[in-house]
Amino acid sequence: MSLPDEVQSWIGQVRYEEATEFPVERGYIHTTCSSVENGNPLFWDDAVAAELTGGPIAPPTMISVWFRPHHWAPGRTVQAQPLQVHFDLKETLGLPEAVMSDNEIIFYEPVRPGDRLVTRQILHSVSEPKTTKLGTGRFWVIEVEYLNQDQELVAKEMYTGFGYKRGA
């Protein structure tokens, strides 16, 4: 089954470029460290952070946390979706369910409290239809780039998703 022209036209294009809804902040850093019982002094002890990283930083693996939108915001009528390209693909290809099967993150400049990050989503590829134990659908690869307010690359992320119809 060939890929719809609309989806074909997204490949390689920057589809969404958006700023995070709030600056990086320490409350979430501590909540995340607490959720996994991470006692790394870089995140809890300002003297260690000053010595090693020139001040506080966020755990590198929190990169995607900063761009997930609020569940609700005043005046918003349609709920924004993280990884919008992923949801666009589900909708346009008529695949109601989806899972992420592979995720690669590459870390560059540290993210610091107060940073305002910008993200860009680029669709890399969409597979031919495939059948797995979940159902029949397609795999796709989406790249997300993260930059800070100084236009420094802080991270790159590659997601492989599988959108499918159950039992189809």
Added chain:
Amino acid sequence: MAVNLMAGQIEAGQKLEPLAYDVTATTVILGALASRDWRPMHHDRDFAINRNGTRDIFMNTPNLAAWFERYVTDWTGPRGRLGRMNFRMKDSIYPGEQMVFSGVVDKVETDDAGCTWASLSVDVSVGDRLCTSCAVRVAVPSDAADNPWQRKGDRWKP
């Protein structure tokens, strides 16, 4: 005691001490909300079962990434700096299960900028069921004077 793993202390084949953790619904939901993941299959059991076809709510990937980071930096200490992580999700982790992280050093190398990298294979399993495997590239100090966090630009090649 602060851990401060240095390049000379690691070699290929070395195993990391396993970490076992009993997962509850709180672990799953706290982790999902800490990572601002509001999707219902990480907090709504009815949705997870009837819409996703899974047997319960399950741990989300961004929070598992935070668990992998914690596991690796517990080993390196705060000077360890993550360069790259590749996750392969094979199965989900549910409340009531004990997840166990284990890891092995695959390779130790120094790049042309003088940065020492350890490549690790880290797995999280429940019993004999492998749930997620993670290939990790982490920088560790080459010597007492080296601090991977001070590397930028051409000196940082993750």
